[in-house]
Amino acid sequence: xxxxxxxxxxxxxxxxxxxxxxxxxxxxxxxxxxxxxxxxxxxxxxxxxxxxxxxxxxxxxxxxxxxxxxxxxxxxxxxxxxxxxxxxxxxxxxxxxxxxxxxxxxxxxxxxxxxxxxxxxxxxxxxxxxxxxxxxxxxxxxxxxxxxxxxxxxxxxxxxxxxxxxxxxxxxxxxxxxxxxxxxxxxxxxxxxxxxxx
Amino acid sequence: xxxxxxxxxxxxxxxxxxxxxxxxxxxxxxxxxxxxxxxxxxxxxxxxxxxxxxxxxxxxxxxxxxxxxxxxxxxxxxxxxxxxxxxxxxxxxxxxxxxxxxxxxxxxxxxxxxxxxxxxxxxxxxxxxxxxxxxxxxxxxxxxxxxxxxxxxxxxxxxxxxxxxxxxxxxxxxxxxxxxxxxxxxxxxxxxxxxxxxxxxxxxxxxxxxxxxxxxxxxxxxxxxxxxxxxxxxxxxxxxxxxxxxxxxxxxxxxxxxxxxxxxxxxxxxxxxxxxxxxxxxxxxxxxxxxxxxxxxxxxxxxxxxxxxxxxxxxxxxxxxxxxxxxxxxxxxxxxxxxxxxxxxxxxxxxxxxxxxxxxxxxxxxxxxxxxxxxxxxxxxxxxxxxxxxxxxxxxxxxxxxxxxxxxxxxxxxxxxxxxxxxxxxxxxxxxxxxxxxxxxxxxxxxxxxxxxxxxxxxxxxxxxxxxxxxxxxxxxxxxxxxxxxxxxxxxxxxxxxxxxxxxxxxxxxxxxxxxxxxxxxxxxxxxxxxxxxxxxxxxxxxxxxxxxxxxxxxxxxxxxxxxxxxxxxxxxxxxxxxxxxxxxxxxxxxxxxxxxxxxxxxxxxxxxxxxxxxxxxxxxxx
Numbered sequence: 001x002x003x004x005x006x007x008x009x010x011x012x013x014x015x016x017x018x019x020x021x022x023x024x025x026x027x028x029x030x031x032x033x034x035x036x037x038x039x040x041x042x043x044x045x046x047x048x049x050x051x052x053x054x055x056x057x058x059x060x061x062x063x064x065x066x067x068x069x070x071x072x073x074x075x076x077x078x079x080x081x082x083x084x085x086x087x088x089x090x091x092x093x094x095x096x097x098x099x100x101x102x103x104x105x106x107x108x109x110x111x112x113x114x115x116x117x118x119x120x121x122x123x124x125x126x127x128x129x130x131x132x133x134x135x136x137x138x139x140x141x142x143x144x145x146x147x148x149x150x151x152x153x154x155x156x157x158x159x160x161x162x163x164x165x166x167x168x169x170x171x172x173x174x175x176x177x178x179x180x181x182x183x184x185x186x187x188x189x190x191x192x193x194x195x196x197x198x
Numbered sequence: 199x200x201x202x203x204x205x206x207x208x209x210x211x212x213x214x215x216x217x218x219x220x221x222x223x224x225x226x227x228x229x230x231x232x233x234x235x236x237x238x239x240x241x242x243x244x245x246x247x248x249x250x251x252x253x254x255x256x257x258x259x260x261x262x263x264x265x266x267x268x269x270x271x272x273x274x275x276x277x278x279x280x281x282x283x284x285x286x287x288x289x290x291x292x293x294x295x296x297x298x299x300x301x302x303x304x305x306x307x308x309x310x311x312x313x314x315x316x317x318x319x320x321x322x323x324x325x326x327x328x329x330x331x332x333x334x335x336x337x338x339x340x341x342x343x344x345x346x347x348x349x350x351x352x353x354x355x356x357x358x359x360x361x362x363x364x365x366x367x368x369x370x371x372x373x374x375x376x377x378x379x380x381x382x383x384x385x386x387x388x389x390x391x392x393x394x395x396x397x398x399x400x401x402x403x404x405x406x407x408x409x410x411x412x413x414x415x416x417x418x419x420x421x422x423x424x425x426x427x428x429x430x431x432x433x434x435x436x437x438x439x440x441x442x443x444x445x446x447x448x449x450x451x452x453x454x455x456x457x458x459x460x461x462x463x464x465x466x467x468x469x470x471x472x473x474x475x476x477x478x479x480x481x482x483x484x485x486x487x488x489x490x491x492x493x494x495x496x497x498x499x500x501x502x503x504x505x506x507x508x509x510x511x512x513x514x515x516x517x518x519x520x521x522x523x524x525x526x527x528x529x530x531x532x533x534x535x536x537x538x539x540x541x542x543x544x545x546x547x548x549x550x551x552x553x554x555x556x557x558x559x560x561x562x563x564x565x566x567x568x569x570x571x572x573x574x575x576x577x578x579x580x581x582x583x584x585x586x587x588x589x590x591x592x593x594x595x596x597x598x599x600x601x602x603x604x605x606x607x608x609x610x611x612x613x614x615x616x617x618x619x620x621x622x623x624x625x626x627x628x629x630x631x632x633x634x635x636x637x638x639x640x641x642x643x644x645x646x647x648x649x650x651x652x653x654x655x656x657x658x659x660x661x662x663x664x665x666x667x668x669x670x671x672x673x674x675x676x677x678x679x680x681x682x683x684x685x686x687x688x689x690x691x692x693x694x695x696x697x698x699x700x701x702x703x704x705x706x707x708x709x710x711x712x713x714x715x716x717x718x719x720x721x722x723x724x725x726x727x728x729x730x731x732x733x734x735x736x737x738x739x740x741x742x743x744x745x746x747x748x749x750x751x752x753x754x755x756x757x758x759x760x761x762x763x764x765x766x767x768x769x770x771x772x773x774x775x776x777x778x779x780x781x782x783x784x785x786x787x788x789x790x791x792x793x794x795x796x797x798x799x800x801x802x803x804x805x806x807x808x809x810x811x812x813x814x815x816x817x818x819x820x821x
Binding site: 020027028033034035036045046047048058059067080087088103104105110111125 | 342375447450533554
């Protein structure tokens with residue numbers, strides 16, 4: 001089957017490893033080949049956490065610069081930083097609620113202008129879905145469900161070969177029981193948000 | 199039940215590479231496992247630790263990798279299957295045991311896993327541990343994928359028992375931290391009770407015995423070569439004239455590249471999974487069938503050197519290339535596009551790389567380096583040390599752990615680092631060689647690992663420096679593993695001893711020892727000043743639990759703080775502590791109440807006393 005490559009970038013603590021695990025479990029349910037890799041040595045120390053998910057007939061678990069089909073960004077400046085993973089055909093989905101790094105607070109850097117940031121991403125890629133996923137996570141009942149909101153919008157684009165139904169099943173089996181309902185709600189809100197953006 | 203103990207052969211599971219390896223060991227009937235935690239290997243032993251609590255597996259977090267190696271070596275010499283897990287640099291610590299264990303050999307199977315880290319995602323170097331196989335004469339296997347990693351563990355145990363030698367099992371980060379769908383196999387019931395049969399003239403390595411054992415080792419290498427030549431893990435696909443030789447993850451990148459470049463008909467593809475000894479009888483005919491050969495291996499030209507030697511023996515003059523300016527680097531990890539491009543260039547195949555976006559107009563983005571957590575006790579200690587040592591031009595040797603992040607400004611409390619324990623030995627050296635004040639930092643787990651001999655040396659040779667032991671009650675960096683100073687009741691486990699760092703330090707004879715609570719800023723500064731002024735060896739033990747660990751144990755967390763209207767914007771809090779709970783909004787400093795752990799360090803240094811505990815939600819808003 002055709003290979004689809006997804007890069008997820010986030011800040012440590014935003015839950016992108018769980019998001020990729022849910023995708024992996026959903027692929028397992030549908031019997032779709034999947035390989036993933038992650039760099040999480042410093043995940044709890046506020047650094048950038050990147051994971052790669054490769055669906056289909058490929059042996060590699062990592063994705064080279066310029067070769068992502070979809071870039072899913074949990075934090076807008078990190079989405080922009082990962083633009084080197086994209087090409088003109090790449091679809092970008094990004095949260096627009098910023099989480100400025102500490103370097104900004106101590107005056108060692110300037111956080112990019114959010115409008116300029118969106119403009120740049122839109123110019124250089126095929127399509128961008130951008131919305132305040134943090135607000136939707138809160139609406140779902142827990143700000144930690146940001147990852148599920150973004151999964152919802154990812155699945156809505158239809159680029160990944162996993163169905164909403166299987167992802168929801170995977171959410172039920174591989175996220176904490178106490179949060180399943182919130183997570184499903186968050187997934188649905190993200191799905192709707194992406195549909196509206198289209 | 200732990201998911202890796204599932205008895206359901208044929209079931210498919212999404213597993214992390216490290217989980218697949220742990221499962222592989224369980225399927226192979228491992229009885230004894232030992233480790234010192236180190237990324238990227240840590241989840242293997244975490245799973246062993248968890249499974250040992252509900253199965254017959256004996257597992258221990260040993261004090262360091264050398265001890266772990268010795269524990270596993272003794273188990274294997276008592277007839278049990280044992281496994282010893284460490285990161286690549288851990289093998290340096292264990293090498294003394296390993297090199298002679300190769301002479302002595304084993305009775306039960308023993309697998310030594312080395313997790314190499316090309317690109318140094320979380321390591322101080324990217325040494326290629328395949329050379330340890332060559333150095334020790336021990337067989338070496340390397341998986342290319344998560345699924346293969348599981349099955350290769352059982353194979354490694356079999357080879358180990360056939361040869362009566364430990365087998366080295368090398369992974370790289372992209373095996374350890376990749377996930378894939380794995381099919382479970384049958385679990386072999388382990389033999390858990392061993393017996394040691396005395397045989398001193400084969401097991402006690404005095405020179406006369408070792409001279410005999412070295413002969414045996416060389417014979418064993420010859421036998422191992424036959425296994426390597428017959429191994430299903432060394433295989434060839436395709437029958438073209440363009441040769442490619444790969445190991446590990448580079449095999450995946452090359453496989454995808456051959457497909458994408460549509461050159462399968464021209465390629466003869468050798469995957470090496472049993473890489474010491476190199477399979478001469480496979481490689482020589484392979485070379486004879488090729489016009490040119492490309493060797494793709496991350497790290498050092500380990501296979502390349504041997505393949506070229508085989509070609510020389512056969513008088514072959516075909517081009518064999520790998521590491522070169524215009525091909526592959528000895529630096530960092532490889533990626534699929536780089537491998538594809540180099541294959542295309544070497545075999546002169548047309549290739550159009552993906553068009554990357556022009557990012558020249560993207561503004562420079564603020565860096566997001568990993569940083570000490572909000573409320574981290576190390577930050578409090580570093581602040582106190584900097585205040586106590588103000589104006590002294592101090593040298594700060596540091597060590598391996600979260601606290602190495604003190605290297606970043608504004609803390610800037612790390613000047614020199616080699617390896618685990620080096621803060622103490624280099625502290626001795628700097629104090630002997632310069633007139634500068636020396637203050638070394640070492641974590642609690644690292645102190646047990648390899649800090650103690652350095653401190654004994656400091657007392658014996660009467661060096662003049664201060665060692666600050668950052669005791670946060672856990673091995674924080676690698677995911678909160680226990681160490682000998684930890685209360686195992688935290689894990690609901692009994693039957694463990696507990697070693698007091700203070701008693702060890704005092705027993706060594708350190709003349710000036712003081713314990714501080716780093717969240718008490720002024721008292722800590724005063725104690726540190728005294729220690730720094732002391733002529734001779736002084737030790738400060740800075741005791742405060744890792745804030746993440748305390749939270750995970752549901753131990754009380756202080757109320758968050760906020761900044762009230764008294765704030766005159768001095769910004770000492772932000773500029774000197776750099777706690778990530780601070781943020782700037784509307785030109786004013788605020789505290790993120792979700793991140794603040796209530797350590798109150800900033801409250802103590804604020805000149806206006808404007809940082810106070812949150813009493814109600816109203817106050818957070820009004821701040």
